[in-house]
Amino acid sequence: MTNQEWLYATKPTRGTLFLRTFLPYQMWRFLVLNLKMIGIIRRSHGGGE
Amino acid sequence: MSRIVVLGAGVSGHTAAAFLRRWLSKRDEVIVVSPQPTYNWIPSNIWVGVGLMGKEQVTFPLAPVYRKANIDFKQARAVALFPEGKGVDPQPLVEIEYTAPDRSGGHELVKYDYLINATGPKLNFDATPGLGPGKNSVSVCTADHAVEAAQLLAEKVERMRRGERQRFVIGVGHGGATCEGAAFEYVVNLEFELRARKVRDKADILFLTNEYEVGDFGVNGVHINRGGYVTPGRIFAESLFAERGIRWITKAHVRGVEPGLAHIETLDKGLGEVEFDMAMLLPPFTGVGIRAYGRDGTDRTSDLFAPNGFMKVDADYAKKPYREWRAKDWPRFYQSPAHKNLFAAGIAFAPPHPISEPHTNAEGLMISPAPPRTGMPSAMIGKAVARNIADMVSGSPGPAHAASMAEMGAACVASAGANPFTGTAASLTVFPIVPDFERYPEYGRDTDATFGEIGLAGHWIKILLHHLFLHKARMRPGWQWIPE
Ligand SMILES: Cc1cc2nc3c(=O)[nH]c(=O)nc-3n(C[C@H](O)[C@H](O)[C@H](O)COP(=O)(O)OP(=O)(O)OC[C@H]3O[C@@H](n4cnc5c(N)ncnc54)[C@H](O)[C@@H]3O)c2cc1C
Numbered sequence: 001m002t003n004q005e006w007l008y009a010t011k012p013t014r015g016t017l018f019l020r021t022f023l024p025y026q027m028w029r030f031l032v033l034n035l036k037m038i039g040i041i042r043r044s045h046g047g048g049e
Numbered sequence: 050m051s052r053i054v055v056l057g058a059g060v061s062g063h064t065a066a067a068f069l070r071r072w073l074s075k076r077d078e079v080i081v082v083s084p085q086p087t088y089n090w091i092p093s094n095i096w097v098g099v100g101l102m103g104k105e106q107v108t109f110p111l112a113p114v115y116r117k118a119n120i121d122f123k124q125a126r127a128v129a130l131f132p133e134g135k136g137v138d139p140q141p142l143v144e145i146e147y148t149a150p151d152r153s154g155g156h157e158l159v160k161y162d163y164l165i166n167a168t169g170p171k172l173n174f175d176a177t178p179g180l181g182p183g184k185n186s187v188s189v190c191t192a193d194h195a196v197e198a199a200q201l202l203a204e205k206v207e208r209m210r211r212g213e214r215q216r217f218v219i220g221v222g223h224g225g226a227t228c229e230g231a232a233f234e235y236v237v238n239l240e241f242e243l244r245a246r247k248v249r250d251k252a253d254i255l256f257l258t259n260e261y262e263v264g265d266f267g268v269n270g271v272h273i274n275r276g277g278y279v280t281p282g283r284i285f286a287e288s289l290f291a292e293r294g295i296r297w298i299t300k301a302h303v304r305g306v307e308p309g310l311a312h313i314e315t316l317d318k319g320l321g322e323v324e325f326d327m328a329m330l331l332p333p334f335t336g337v338g339i340r341a342y343g344r345d346g347t348d349r350t351s352d353l354f355a356p357n358g359f360m361k362v363d364a365d366y367a368k369k370p371y372r373e374w375r376a377k378d379w380p381r382f383y384q385s386p387a388h389k390n391l392f393a394a395g396i397a398f399a400p401p402h403p404i405s406e407p408h409t410n411a412e413g414l415m416i417s418p419a420p421p422r423t424g425m426p427s428a429m430i431g432k433a434v435a436r437n438i439a440d441m442v443s444g445s446p447g448p449a450h451a452a453s454m455a456e457m458g459a460a461c462v463a464s465a466g467a468n469p470f471t472g473t474a475a476s477l478t479v480f481p482i483v484p485d486f487e488r489y490p491e492y493g494r495d496t497d498a499t500f501g502e503i504g505l506a507g508h509w510i511k512i513l514l515h516h517l518f519l520h521k522a523r524m525r526p527g528w529q530w531i532p533e
Pocket of ligand 1: 056057058059060061062063082083084085091092093094095125126127128167168169170189190191228231337339394395396397422423424425427461462463
C-alpha cells in the first residue's frame with residue numbers, strides 16, 4: 001500500500017517519537033499542558049464576563 | 050417564584066440546569082426535559098467504539114442525580130413551543146412527549162417563565178442514502194452506536210487473525226457534516242488498537258473527510274507556533290496519518306453507502322467509489338425539529354428557527370460573502386430576538402455562518418465542514434445562559450454575561466491511542482475559536498495562545514478529564530469548581 005501524500009508529509013524523527021512516551025519528559029509536559037489549558041480557560045472566562 | 054425549563058440533558062443543558070439550581074432560590078423551579086434516561090459523556094464514546102470501555106463507563110442515570118439536586122426531571126422530548134401561550138392564556142408553554150416506558154407517548158404542556166433549548170443535534174443519517182446504524186455504516190455519536198461499532202470491530206479483528214485483509218473507512222458521511230475532530234480521534238484510536246491486537250498488518254485504513262485539508266476540524270484549521278515557524282495544523286495532522294500508515298481523502302461528500310461500498314464525490318477529483326469492510330462515518334447535524342406556534346395556532350417555526358432547525362439567537366444572520374464575515378456576527382447571549390425569555394445553548398443555537406471557508410460542488414452542495422460546537426464552548430454557553438437567567442429572575446433587565454465563541458478559546462485533547470504508558474493524545478489550544486481578523490489580522494487567532502503537542506501527557510489529561518467531567522456531571526462534592 002502506498003500513498004503519494006505520505007511522501008510529502010512531515011514525519012517525526014526518532015528523538016521526537018521517543019520523547020512522546022518518555023516518562024520523565026511527559027510528566028513535565030503534563031504540568032506544562034495543564035497550565036496552558038488553565039490559562040486558556042481563565043482567558044475565556046475573563047473575555048466573556 | 051419562577052419556573053425555568055431546560056430542554057436537553059447534554060453537556061450544555063445539564064451544565065445550565067446544575068448552575069441554575071445553585072444560583073436560584075429554593076422557591077424557583079428548575080425542570081429538565083430530555084428523552085434519554087441517562088447522561089452520556091460523549092467524548093469517551095470514542096473509547097467505547099474501539100472496545101476499551103463499556104457503555105456503563107460513559108453513562109449514568111439522570112433521575113437520582115436530579116432528585117438529589119432538587120431538579121425536576123421529565124423523561125420526554127420537546128415537540129413544540131408556544132412562546133406567547135396558547136388560546137386565551139398568555140403563559141408560555143412547551144409541549145412535551147414522554148419517552149419514559151411508563152408514560153411513553155403521553156403529551157403534556159409545561160408552563161415556563163424562561164426556557165433554554167439545549168437539545169443538541171439530530172443525527173441526520175437520512176441525508177445520505179444507506180448511511181448509519183441499521184444500514185451500511187456504524188457511528189460513535191451515541192453510547193449505543195459506539196457499542197455496535199466495537200462489536201463490528203471485534204468481528205473484523207477475528208477475521209484478520211484468520212489471515213483476511215480488512216478495509217476500514219473512517220470519517221464523515223456527508224459533505225456538510227461536522228465533528229471531523231471526533232472522526233479523527235476514532236481513526237487514530239482504531240489504528241492504535243489494531244496494533245495492540247497485533248493485526249495492523251492486515252488492515253488498510255482510510256480517512257474520508259469533507260475538510261479542504263486534514264486538520265481543518267471545521268474551524269478553518271489552526272496555526273501553531275512550533276519550532277521557530279507558525280505552522281498550519283494540516284502539517285501535524287498529515288504527519289500523524291503518514292506515521293501511522295493511514296491514507297486520507299479530503300474535500301469529499303458521500304453520495305450514498307451500499308453494503309461494502311461508499312459512493313463519493315470530491316471537489317478536486319469528481320465521482321468515485323471506496324470499498325470497505327467496516328465504515329464508521331459520522332452524520333451531518335440538523336436541529337431536532339421542534340416546532341413553534343403563535344397563540345392562535347399559526348406556525349411560527351421559521352421565525353424562531355433557521356432552516357436547518359437550529360434556533361435563531363442574537364447573531365447576525367445576514368447572508369454575506371466569506372470575506373465579510375466578522376467575529377461580531379457570532380452571538381454573545383444566546384437569547385432569541387423574538388422572545389427575551391427564550392435561549393438556545395450548545396449545538397442547538399444556529400451559527401451565523403461556517404467557520405471554515407465554504408466550498409460547493411457544481412450542484413451547489415456544500416462540501417466543507419459545518420461549524421463545530423465542542424464540549425468546552427457548549428458548557429460555557431450553558432453556564433453563561435444560566436447566570437443571565439438567574440440575574441434576570443432577580444430583576445436584571447437583560448443578559449450581561451457574554452460567552453461568544455469569537456471571544457473564548459478552546460482546549461481540546463484528541464486521543465491518539467489509549468494506554469497509560471504507550472498511548473498518546475494531541476493537546477490543542479486555540480484562541481479564539483471563531484477567528485477574529487480585526488484583532489488578529491494575520492491568522493485570526495492569537496498565535497501565542499494557539500498551541501499543539503502530541504504525547505503521553507495528553508493521554509493522561511484525557512483520562513483525567515473523563516473522570517473530572519463525569520464527577521462534575523454527577524454533581525458530586527466540589528463539582529462547581531471543576532472548570533467547563
Ligand atoms: C463521538 C464524539 C466525540 C466528541 N469528542 C469531543 C471531545 O473530545 N471534546 C469536545 O470538546 N467535544 C467533543 N465532542 C462534541 C461534544 O460531544 C458536543 O460539543 C456536546 O455534546 C454538545 O453539547 P450539547 O449539550 O449542545 O448537545 P448534546 O450533548 O448532544 O445534548 C443534547 C441533549 O438534548 C437531548 N434532546 C434531544 N432532542 C431533544 C428534544 N426534542 N427535547 C428535549 N431534549 C432533547 C439529548 O437527548 C441530549 O440529552 C464529541 C462529539 C462526538 C459525537
